[in-house]
Structure formats: structure tokens, C-alpha cells
Amino acid sequence: FFWGQARDCNGPMARRRRALTQFVTILMAFGTWFVTRTSHKLVRRSRPALCANISSQGKGGRSRSSQKTHASDGMEEARFVPVGAIVAPLRMANIVLRLAKGGWNKRRNVASGGWKRSILPYDGPTTLNLSEKDTKYNRLLSVHLSPEASWALLQPDARERVPKELWRLLEEGLVEWKPGLRIGSKECGGPSNVLRCLPPIRESARFSFVELFAGIGGFRLAMESFGGQCVMASETDPLAKETYSGNFGDVPVGDICEVVESHIPHHDVLTAGFPCQAFSAAGEQQGFADRNGNLFFEVTRVLRGCQPKAFLLENVPALYTLDDGRVMKVMLEELRKAGYRCTWNVLRSNAIVPQKRRRIYFVGLRNDLVSEEGNNSMDLEFEWPQDLLLASEGGKHFTDEDANFPTVGDILEEDVSDSYDLSQDKWDAIMDRERNNSRDPVEFRIVSPRDQARTIISSYRRSHEWNSQYVRRSDSMNESTPPRFFTEREIARLQGFPDSFELGKCSSPKRLYHQLGNAVCPLVVARIAENLLKAAGL
Incomplete structure (x- = not known):
């Protein structure tokens, strides 16, 4: 009756109807916000922090300054990525599967970088008391846990950290905790679970290498230019794997945390651009208190287990000063304990590509390949590319006036589509923002x-309104005319990828900006690798 009587859109009944509708809409929005906020709080409180001091975070998280201060928290006790699984008989499957709630088992969403199956048949030693009856239901399964869950079970006060139901099952011997059990372990089906379609090793190859955190293959482009063969690559991003396999023919294996180091093929050089989000100045800089930051220890795990002759690593330069240098100190110590003599430097790329990109590089040689003279005698065998040095101890430092550096005009395409143009409204908003920040927008x-x-970053196109650079279609365009984005091919050229590198192999073209922004510069890597291979005798 109430709604039916509101025939006059300007009458009192219509106004009441609109007011009631607005009130209900606001009430529903508030309810949705409250439920979401409460659920997020519950999830944060129920999950243990990975290798970090939870008490230092407080209820509302840590400020940026405190995050930097505590970026190396927890690493004195455990310098590894915790992995493990719960082994349980099939008859306990329903109870164990409930661990999926709350994020305790490994993610099974392939699109997010997880695994198709985090629950696998288990064929290995066990302390479980299995009755001879009902052998069908005594078949064992392994439920592989997330790093946070594995870390909680490794703590002395694990009883207070894990779900009560799980702890009761562990105490009664109905299920068993297997620390260090990986999806690629022999007990869970062996390397066939993770190491698929590895290329055969060519006898004609000058040397062999592996590429951890491969992305789209920047390290591989550089190493293959010297006659090397990639015997294994690891990458979790499914779209980056599409671009990688479209160019090299090999599909990278997934999460390196689930690969047993003894199953990795023999290789002479290890390369890795380990994730930088935990160390970058553009992020929260949580360092080793971040899950991604701990992935550095997967590099040292593989180095200890495989003992290649040399390694080459890349990351952001902010890593050097993070947490007053304590994070860097931990990394160098772990590389030394793995059996390597290591040196590092911050290099620039703009001597060979038209991009002012600074990155920190680590190179190392196995101890038996380095003489014992001096504190860091590796410097006697390895020399950094002098024209790429930005800041180092010794060596010639080049400036922009010392060479004819490449410019953006060298990489621009012709006849670029209008789809790369900014809209007038977006460009006006960007100009207003820059003027408010006392900067000339042009x-x-x-x-x-x-x-x-x-520096080209992974969010170049996604969050372009904050920091990204654009290019004009012609010099005659005035200030108010919207510019355009760099195209994907232009970004690839800025990063040093050749035009022969296929960009159309990814099913999501918009993701190419992210992939290229995360990539290493192959030309810079090649300059470093040339001297490293000589030092390693390869």
C-alpha cells in the first residue's frame, strides 16, 4: 500500500520512499563493512606470523618506521621457509580437511600460484598405530600446510598456536606432524609431482644453469647468449609461465619450496631474482617478517644442497639499507654458510638501455674455486662492469657525460594505437595533483x-596516476593535450629485451606490464655473467 500510493514522484509519499531507500542502502553498506572488518581481524588473529615477533605488531599492525626497524625479526632462530604436512589415515580425512578453513593448508587455487592438490597419498615411515582391520580406510594421506601453519607447529608453544582439535589428534597419535615434508618428496610421489617436462641436457652446452623465480626469463636470455642451457626454471605466476613457455618452450615448475633440492638436476650456475616486495621502498619493507622476504632462504637451501660453481642474484637497492643493514648482513652470512665467497654491487642500466634502473646484484663462487688470500679475494678473480657501476669500493665511476647513452627516442614505436592515450579527464587530474605537490607535470x-x-615498475599501467611516466605523440603537442602510455614492446625495449622476444604468448595482455616491470634487464645480467663465467672457469 505504501509503495502503491506513491504515484506523484514529487509528493510526500515519494520523498518518504526515497528517504527510506537511502536509509536501507546505507544500513546495508555499514553491515557489509562491519562484517568484512570483523572477519579480517579474526583471520589475522588466528594466523601466526611467519618468522616474526607477533607481539611487536600490535592490534592494528605496525607503522612504516617500526616495520623497517624490525625487518629482520625472528631470523636468529630460523633462517628457512617452514614446510611440512600432517599425515593422517583416510578415515580421518573429513576431520583433517577442515584444516583448510582458516588458511592452514596450502592454497589449491592454481591462478593464485598455489597447487592443484595440497592433499596427496603418503607412502613413507610413520608412528601412527594403524589397525590391521579396515585397511582400505587406513591408507595414509599427507595434508601439506601453509608456511604459517608449519611455523606454528615448530614452536615450543605450539599447543597454544594450533587449533585445539588438531592438537588433540596429534597428542592421541591419530595423526602425525611431518616437518620438512614437501609436495615433491619421495614419500608423496617423488619429483614427478613438481618436476615435469624438464628439457634433456645437451652435451654441446658450454655450461648448465637453473633459474629460480624466473618470471618471464630475463636471466635465461642472458645466460643462453653465452652457450648455457637452462636445466630447470621455477615460477609460480601462471601468466608469467605462459610468456616464459611461449618463448623458450619449457614450462617452469611451480613453487620452489616444494622441490627437494636433491631432485634438482646438476647445474653449474644458479640465477635468481628473488621477490623484492618485502624489501622495496615502494612497499612496507617488512623484510624477513614478510612471507615473500623469506623466499631468499630457498635460494640458500638450493645452494647448500646442489653446490653449483657460481650464483648470480638480483634485487632492489633498498635492500642494502633496510633495517640499518641487518637484513643485508643476514643474507651475506647465509651465502657464506652455504659455502660461497660473495661480493655485491649496485649497478645502473642506463649506460646500455634508456632507463634509469638501479639494482643490487650478488655474485658468488664456491669456496674451492677461490684462493684464500685476503678477506674477499674473489675480487681478484671477478670484475664488475665498470661503466655500470653506481656506487662501489674502488673502480672508475662514469657519469652521464662520459658516454653517449641511449635515449627514449631510440625505442619508440610508430603508428601507436589510440588505446594507449590517456583520457583528457585523467590527464587533467594528474596535472592538478602534480601542481599541488609543487612539481611541473610536464x-x-x-x-x-x-x-x-x-625505473619501470610492475604497476606502471595499473597505478599510473601516481608515478608513471608518459610520452607525447609529437613534440608540437601543448601541455594540456593528453600524452600516451609506453606500449608493451617499448617497455620491453626499455628493459633490454630483444624484439624477437614474443609478447603475445600471454593470455592476459594487460598483465605484460606487470611481468616486464618485475623482470631483470638481460643486457645488464649478460655483462655481469660474462665476467662471472670466466671467474668460475666455465
Whole structure:
């Protein structure tokens, strides 16, 4: 009756109807926000922090300054990525499967970098008391846990950290905790679970290498230019794997945490651009208190288990000063304990590509390949590319005036589609924002064809309104005319990828900006690798 009587859109009944509708809409929005906020709090409180001091985070998380201060928390006790599984008979399957709630088992969503199956048949030793009756239901399963869950079970106060139901099952011997059990372990089906379609090793190859955290294969482009063969690559991003396999023919294996080091093929050089989000100045810089930050220890695990002759690693330069240098100290110590003599440097790329990209590189040689003279005698065998040095101890330092550096005009495409143009509204908003920050929008946000671009990041297109640079279609365009984005091919050229590198192999073209922004510069890697291979006798 109430709604039916509101025939006059401007009458009192119509106004009441609109007011009631607005009130209900606001009430529903508030209810949705409250439920979401409460559930997020419950999830955060129920999950143990990985290798970090939970008490230092507080209820509302840590501020940026405190995150930097505690970026190396927890690493004195455990410098590894915790892995493990719960072994249980089939008759306990329903109870164990409930561990999936709350994020305790490994993710099974392939699109998010997880595994198709986190529950596998188990064929290995066990302390479980299995009756001879009902052998069908006594078949064992392994439920592989998340790093947070594995870390909780490794703690002395695990009883207070894990779900009460799980702890009761463990105490009564109905299920068993197997620390260190990986999806690729022999007991869970062996390397066939993770090491699929590895290429056969060529006898004609000059040397062999593996590529951890491979991305789209920047290290591989550089190493293959010297006659090397990649015997294994590891990457979890399914779209990056599409681009990788489309160019090299090999599909990278998934999570390196689930690969047993003894199953990795023999190799001479290990390369890795381990995740930088935990160390980058653009992020929260939680260091080893972040799950991604701990993946560095997967590099040292493989080095200890496989003992290649040399390694080459890459990351962001902010890593050097993070947590007053304590994070860097831990990394160098772990590389030394793995049996390597290591040196590092911050190099720039703009001597060979038109991009001002600074990255820190670590190179190392196995101890038996380095003489014992001096504290860091590896410097006698290995020399950094002098024209790429940004800041180092000794060596010639080049400036922009010392060489004819490449410019953006060298990499621009012709006849670029209008789909790369900014809209007028977006460009006006960006100009207003930059003027409010006392910056010239044209000087700060538009790169001249006669200049070099700033560092290309993975969010170049996704969050372009904050920091990304654009290019004009012609020099005659005035300030108010919207510029355009760099194309995917132009970004690839800025990163040093050749035009022969296929960009159309990814099923999501918009994701190419993310992949290229995360990639290493193959030309810089090649300059380093040339000297490293000589030092390693390869």
C-alpha cells in the first residue's frame, strides 16, 4: 500500500520512499563493512606470523618506521621457509580437511600460484598405530600446510598456536606432524609431482644453469647468449609461465619450496631474482617478517644442497639499507654458510638501455674455486662492469657525460594505437595533483625522446596516476593535450629485451606490464655473467 500510493514522484509519499531507500542502502553498506572488518581481524588473529615477533605488531599492525626497524625479526632462530604436512589415515580425512578453513593448508587455487592438490597419498615411515582391520580406510594421506601453519607447529608453544582439535589428534597419535615434508618428496610421489617436462641436457652446452623465480626469463636470455642451457626454471605466476613457455618452450615448475633440492638436476650456475616486495621502498619493507622476504632462504637451501660453481642474484637497492643493514648482513652470512665467497654491487642500466634502473646484484663462487688470500679475494678473480657501476669500493665511476647513452627516442614505436592515450579527464587530474605537490607535470610525468625514462615498475599501467611516466605523440603537442602510455614492446625495449622476444604468448595482455616491470634487464645480467663465467672457469 505504501509503495502503491506513491504515484506523484514529487509528493510526500515519494520523498518518504526515497528517504527510506537511502536509509536501507546505507544500513546495508555499514553491515557489509562491519562484517568484512570483523572477519579480517579474526583471520589475522588466528594466523601466526611467519618468522616474526607477533607481539611487536600490535592490534592494528605496525607503522612504516617500526616495520623497517624490525625487518629482520625472528631470523636468529630460523633462517628457512617452514614446510611440512600432517599425515593422517583416510578415515580421518573429513576431520583433517577442515584444516583448510582458516588458511592452514596450502592454497589449491592454481591462478593464485598455489597447487592443484595440497592433499596427496603418503607412502613413507610413520608412528601412527594403524589397525590391521579396515585397511582400505587406513591408507595414509599427507595434508601439506601453509608456511604459517608449519611455523606454528615448530614452536615450543605450539599447543597454544594450533587449533585445539588438531592438537588433540596429534597428542592421541591419530595423526602425525611431518616437518620438512614437501609436495615433491619421495614419500608423496617423488619429483614427478613438481618436476615435469624438464628439457634433456645437451652435451654441446658450454655450461648448465637453473633459474629460480624466473618470471618471464630475463636471466635465461642472458645466460643462453653465452652457450648455457637452462636445466630447470621455477615460477609460480601462471601468466608469467605462459610468456616464459611461449618463448623458450619449457614450462617452469611451480613453487620452489616444494622441490627437494636433491631432485634438482646438476647445474653449474644458479640465477635468481628473488621477490623484492618485502624489501622495496615502494612497499612496507617488512623484510624477513614478510612471507615473500623469506623466499631468499630457498635460494640458500638450493645452494647448500646442489653446490653449483657460481650464483648470480638480483634485487632492489633498498635492500642494502633496510633495517640499518641487518637484513643485508643476514643474507651475506647465509651465502657464506652455504659455502660461497660473495661480493655485491649496485649497478645502473642506463649506460646500455634508456632507463634509469638501479639494482643490487650478488655474485658468488664456491669456496674451492677461490684462493684464500685476503678477506674477499674473489675480487681478484671477478670484475664488475665498470661503466655500470653506481656506487662501489674502488673502480672508475662514469657519469652521464662520459658516454653517449641511449635515449627514449631510440625505442619508440610508430603508428601507436589510440588505446594507449590517456583520457583528457585523467590527464587533467594528474596535472592538478602534480601542481599541488609543487612539481611541473610536464617535466615530472612526461619523458622527452631525448631523455631517459625512470625505473619501470610492475604497476606502471595499473597505478599510473601516481608515478608513471608518459610520452607525447609529437613534440608540437601543448601541455594540456593528453600524452600516451609506453606500449608493451617499448617497455620491453626499455628493459633490454630483444624484439624477437614474443609478447603475445600471454593470455592476459594487460598483465605484460606487470611481468616486464618485475623482470631483470638481460643486457645488464649478460655483462655481469660474462665476467662471472670466466671467474668460475666455465
